[in-house]
Amino acid sequence: MSETQDRIQEEAKKALEIGEVTLVIGWGAGSVPFKTTPVFIDKPEDVEKLVWNPACANNLAVYLPKLARDRKVGVVAKPCDIRSIITLIREKQIKRENVFVIGLGCAGVIDATDLEGANVRLRDVTSLEWTDDGLKVTTESGAVTVPPAGCLRDQCLVCDKRTPAISDVTLGEAVGRLEGLSIDIPGLSEDRKAYWAEQFSRCIRCYACRQVCPGCYCESCFCDRVEPKWTAKKATADEAWMFHATRAMHLAGRCIGCGECERVCPVGIPVVELARELNAIAKERYGFDPGDADEEKPLLGSYTEGDLDPAHHSE
Amino acid sequence: MAEQTTTLEAATEESASEPREWQPSILAILCNWCSYAGADLAGSTRLHYPETVRIVRVPCSGRADPMFVLKGFQKGFDGVMVLGCHPGDCHYAKGNYYARRRIALTQDLLKLLGIPPERFHFEWVSASEGNRFAALIKEFTEQVKALGPFEGVAR
Numbered sequence: 001m002s003e004t005q006d007r008i009q010e011e012a013k014k015a016l017e018i019g020e021v022t023l024v025i026g027w028g029a030g031s032v033p034f035k036t037t038p039v040f041i042d043k044p045e046d047v048e049k050l051v052w053n054p055a056c057a058n059n060l061a062v063y064l065p066k067l068a069r070d071r072k073v074g075v076v077a078k079p080c081d082i083r084s085i086i087t088l089i090r091e092k093q094i095k096r097e098n099v100f101v102i103g104l105g106c107a108g109v110i111d112a113t114d115l116e117g118a119n120v121r122l123r124d125v126t127s128l129e130w131t132d133d134g135l136k137v138t139t140e141s142g143a144v145t146v147p148p149a150g151c152l153r154d155q156c157l158v159c160d161k162r163t164p165a166i167s168d169v170t171l172g173e174a175v176g177r178l179e180g181l182s183i184d185i186p187g188l189s190e191d192r193k194a195y196w197a198e199q200f201s202r203c204i205r206c207y208a209c210r211q212v213c214p215g216c217y218c219e220s221c222f223c224d225r226v227e228p229k230w231t232a233k234k235a236t237a238d239e240a241w242m243f244h245a246t247r248a249m250h251l252a253g254r255c256i257g258c259g260e261c262e263r264v265c266p267v268g269i270p271v272v273e274l275a276r277e278l279n280a281i282a283k284e285r286y287g288f289d290p291g292d293a294d295e296e297k298p299l300l301g302s303y304t305e306g307d308l309d310p311a312h313h314s315e
Numbered sequence: 316m317a318e319q320t321t322t323l324e325a326a327t328e329e330s331a332s333e334p335r336e337w338q339p340s341i342l343a344i345l346c347n348w349c350s351y352a353g354a355d356l357a358g359s360t361r362l363h364y365p366e367t368v369r370i371v372r373v374p375c376s377g378r379a380d381p382m383f384v385l386k387g388f389q390k391g392f393d394g395v396m397v398l399g400c401h402p403g404d405c406h407y408a409k410g411n412y413y414a415r416r417r418i419a420l421t422q423d424l425l426k427l428l429g430i431p432p433e434r435f436h437f438e439w440v441s442a443s444e445g446n447r448f449a450a451l452i453k454e455f456t457e458q459v460k461a462l463g464p465f466e467g468v469a470r
Binding site: 191192193194195196197200201222230236237238239240241242245246248249252274277278281282285286299300301302303305307308309310311 | 381382385386389402409412413415416417418419420421422423424426427428429430437438439467468469470
């Protein structure tokens with residue numbers, strides 16, 4: 001891991017020194033080892049702030065539409081972040097020539113709350129490292145190895161895209177898909193309507209899910225509009241339903257399933273689920289994968305004459 | 316004047332003794348060139364169809380934003396319909412092809428959210444299909460009526 005981190009710093013330094021880019025977006029150390037935070041490096045001497053460890057969660061593609069609008073920006077990106085970059089290029093929010101992608105092979109990102117289940121006191125953690133058996137968590141009182149299923153975020157459990165689809169430099173090692181694991185959302189299969197009503201009743205409308213989402217790049221979001229008022233500001237389940245349902249629809253053909261929305265949700269709503277399921281349907285029906293660099297047009301900005309006809313579908 | 320009052324009283328009494336059967340309210344989003352003209356034809360040929368439907372005219376079924384459908388349900392409509400020109404007949408050549416994908420996914424999203432699929436209907440109706448329009452409204456009204464009032468999106 002630390003070797004990859006050194007290489008990231010090297011590449012970032014080189015790119016800044018030769019003037020390839022004027023800014024590198026990466027992860028920096030947070031207050032504790034299992035939390036990292038985005039850092040924006042514009043001086044070669046600052047590259048030491050860049051870190052890489054199993055807790056580098058943020059999808060940094062979210063900053064590109066604003067920061068790479070009229071200049072070339074370097075970005076350190078996991079395979080899923082790169083899939084976001086691909087959607088942004090396809091939808092003409094950024095130009096390929098304006099991003100310098102430092103792509104990483106990925107073994108998955110950890111969910112710190114899972115570690116609590118493994119009797120690890122998070123504040124005691126001094127280092128995190130992938131080994132052949134799983135995540136080696138070192139604390140002041142010793143080291144434990146947690147198997148991937150016990151520490152990875154849901155979407156990483158089932159991820160089969162562990163190498164960068166596009167990149168200018170590729171670093172680090174990828175780990176193959178974990179077999180036999182699936183995402184299990186308790187209660188969802190019973191009564192979907194009641195399930196979502198309960199979930200949305202907790203939504204406080206902070207819009208953190210929207211803010212971290214590279215797919216939510218609109219400068220003016222429907223939910224901020226007063227006229228027409230698509231959704232009122234009040235935090236009721238009804239209004240939250242309108243927000244989340246619309247957001248899921250807006251992410252059709254756009255959500256690459258990085259799960260950032262879910263990670264940042266302060267009330268623990270499985271926000272990514274609707275968009276994830278919708279895109280799974282789109283993939284099966286139209287063969288469309290948002291993160292595939294070979295898809296030329298957006299899902300809803302294209303059609304074929306043989307598309308499934310909903311007029312006869314429901315009957 | 317007195318006679319009129321009597322009639323009104325009689326009418327009031329009648330409706331009080333026989334409560335009117337519950338009727339669903341249905342939001343219908345219609346393309347201007349085909350389906351709205353079809354609805355117009357149904358009207359001008361004096362065809363009877365249930366008064367359950369509230370029509371919103373859009374320039375093209377391609378303008379039928381999924382948000383219109385979601386908002387309709389959120390606002391408490393018991394059923395929502397989207398009608399457009401038959402594939403190949405779009406006034407703007409391909410608007411209904413875009414609508415087709417979008418509406419198919421809207422239908423999927425409603426299912427994912429647990430909204431009964433019978434409360435949503437998508438159909439192609441041309442300007443000459445006044446009879447078909449009336450029949451569709453009748454059929455969909457019956458379908459929604461059988462489900463009863465919609466209890467709301469997040470309940």
